[in-house]
Amino acid sequence: MSLAKIKHIVLVLSGKGGVGKSSVTTQLALSLSLAGHSVGILDIDLTGPSIPRMFAIEDAKVTQAPGGWLPTTVHEADPLNGIGSLRIMSLGFLLPGRGDAVVWRGPKKTAMVRQFLSDVFWDELDYLLIDTPPGTSDEHISLAETLLQKARPDQFAGAVVVTTPQAVATADVRKELNFCSKTGIRVLGVVENMSGYVCPNCSECTNIFSSGGGEVMANDFNVRFLGRIPIDPQFLVLIETGRRPQYPEGTVINGQDISTPAHAAGSQGEVTDPAPLVQKYRDCSLAPLFGAITADVISVVGQAN
Numbered sequence: 001m002s003l004a005k006i007k008h009i010v011l012v013l014s015g016k017g018g019v020g021k022s023s024v025t026t027q028l029a030l031s032l033s034l035a036g037h038s039v040g041i042l043d044i045d046l047t048g049p050s051i052p053r054m055f056a057i058e059d060a061k062v063t064q065a066p067g068g069w070l071p072t073t074v075h076e077a078d079p080l081n082g083i084g085s086l087r088i089m090s091l092g093f094l095l096p097g098r099g100d101a102v103v104w105r106g107p108k109k110t111a112m113v114r115q116f117l118s119d120v121f122w123d124e125l126d127y128l129l130i131d132t133p134p135g136t137s138d139e140h141i142s143l144a145e146t147l148l149q150k151a152r153p154d155q156f157a158g159a160v161v162v163t164t165p166q167a168v169a170t171a172d173v174r175k176e177l178n179f180c181s182k183t184g185i186r187v188l189g190v191v192e193n194m195s196g197y198v199c200p201n202c203s204e205c206t207n208i209f210s211s212g213g214g215e216v217m218a219n220d221f222n223v224r225f226l227g228r229i230p231i232d233p234q235f236l237v238l239i240e241t242g243r244r245p246q247y248p249e250g251t252v253i254n255g256q257d258i259s260t261p262a263h264a265a266g267s268q269g270e271v272t273d274p275a276p277l278v279q280k281y282r283d284c285s286l287a288p289l290f291g292a293i294t295a296d297v298i299s300v301v302g303q304a305n
């Protein structure tokens, strides 16, 4: 069975579209990889699989091997730099072109979710992250049922739930938390994304929307609040163009100076910088924040399994 050699399976859920679920999945995967773990992402967001775009592997095609479909390798393990491997399987690889939408009816969607869980040959993984569609649709029910049936209890760790701070998003995420409790999915914690904005000129973090809604909701449901991630335009540039993040002099995040050294600004800013995404991400202001969230997730998963 394709899940057999996976140590921990984590779902990434959100009640609402556009809150940054795929970005959180991406950053969780990169942070786990930077912590030396081997990671897989299974992207079953049928409403618009965005993981291939985030890793610039939209043209990857699914290949078949005797053990099942082979995931695409984003980078191999680099033990000298303490980096674990990262592989991806996305529903997007099966679609004919960029921007194509999945127009299947419910039963076909649920069949595909089951097939993706059973037919991908992951080999050994420390963590498999599953990026899901927003909401609590038939696919979620099918996913929950299949995981609860097929994965060993020590494998299926639970779900990280993503929200933005505004009440309109947290209201939908409350439904998601209720869904988890009804289906027996353990909630590992809540991440509040787009919580403030990192100014590209001065690196001040400003709360343009409200802040703290995710933490209030986590407290109401008695689940762990994993932390806040601001909007950083440099993260968007990294994802969209592959350019290494750059910050003005004096940029300090979590007590650490992350400003781009003047001598490196030219070469580091090149779009053609051939370094793998995981190394460029290490220079992003969000990386230390997400590193702390990831350490928390690892510890909660350890307690859960």
Ligand SMILES: Nc1ncnc2c1ncn2[C@@H]1O[C@H](COP(=O)(O)OP(=O)(O)OP(=O)(O)O)[C@@H](O)[C@H]1O
Pocket: 014, 016, 017, 018, 019, 020, 021, 022, 023, 024, 045, 048, 050, 134, 193, 194, 229, 230, 231, 232, 233, 235, 236, 239
């Ligand atoms: N903290 C952040 N800083 C900067 N940009 C962000 C951040 N979080 C998300 N984004 C950007 O916002 C956009 C939407 O994010 P994303 O695709 O992750 O949302 P989603 O919840 O997965 O959406 P969907 O429901 O369509 O799957 C993306 O372009 C992403 O790069």
Ligand code: SF4
Pocket: 199, 201, 202, 203, 204, 206
């Ligand atoms: S201090 Fe920063 S956030 Fe405030 S106006 Fe100036 S550049 Fe923008």
